[in-house]
Amino acid sequence: MTTARAIELRTFTMLDAVRGDLIDVYAEVRAPLLHLPNYAVTAFGERLDRHGAEPGFVAVLAYVEGHPVGYGYGNTIAHGDRYWQRICPAPTEIYTECPALALKEGGVCRAWRGTGTARRIHDGLLAAREEPYVTLMVNPAAGDGKVHALYQSWGYKDIGQSQPSPASPLLTVMIRPIH
Template sequence: MTAPAGTLKLVRYGIDQLDAIRPTLVSLYAEVYAADIDKDPFFSVDRFTERLAGHASRSSWEAVVAYDGGEAAGYAYASALPERTGWWAHMLKPLAEDDVRETGERTLALFELMVRTPWRGTGLAQRIHEELLADRAEERVTLLVDPQHPKVKTLYESWGYRNIGGQQPFPDAPIYATMLRPLR
């Protein structure tokens, strides 16, 4: 089922197109997180849908979906952190004031990046990631990664991210490694 990289098409979507692609985002999430959904309510489809709605409440929200023919193979989505964001408030060890100062245009938060099993190990995740970051005006990008997945954390480090500390964004969420990378 894995296709040569040349047959894949990456499509960018803005906030005005969310309603059209929401079913694809939710369906892929349910597939990729199937093993976690029944074990932990935090990973339920309903909770994901709530988080997606919150993430997409910002006009800067964008997604990139990879298609192999007409089949969605993976996606990523992000938006800029607003001036009065709560993103940094959940750090286990507070960061310096200058590190957490937001303008609404300083930091892009990468909320989700996932690739379906048949396309894993093909470099598709990095292609989606880099396409999403291309042409963004923010100076840096941040994301959260579960330290229980060290291969994923190592992958992000190979893409230029560095771990700046742990955070727990919701009381029932795992403690995530917060990672940061310059965009320019």
């Protein structure tokens, strides 16, 4: 059995330092979906480049013996950001009036699922953040609903739906306090 104790977490604030590892682990995590336009490696690379250039970018990767086995990244979103504007129904002002951390992507390789690795990456992303809230979008069908349920168990609550691009599925938007 794989254990999370063997994992080394590394935090990055500059995309150039970690872009290759992010793409490699993304391709492994999302392998069954790569034939779909929204999940193609090229589409991910385009999103990654855009997100990496946005304010407050941070990525946390989990490594085992130098090989990335999981990742998560996000950035700061401010009042009026298009992230908030695409949510239906519109979120309450309490969430959007201050900057928030938007977790944009994350995943763990199959062999490391169920070991606490995802939670360690998540908590690493939040550790030094000053924003009052963290938000994310999840495909409600991911893992037959298990991913959505996992986020609920971490304290996230549903606040609406969003379809960030025409190729994207309809996603559930979730939020929780950071601290």
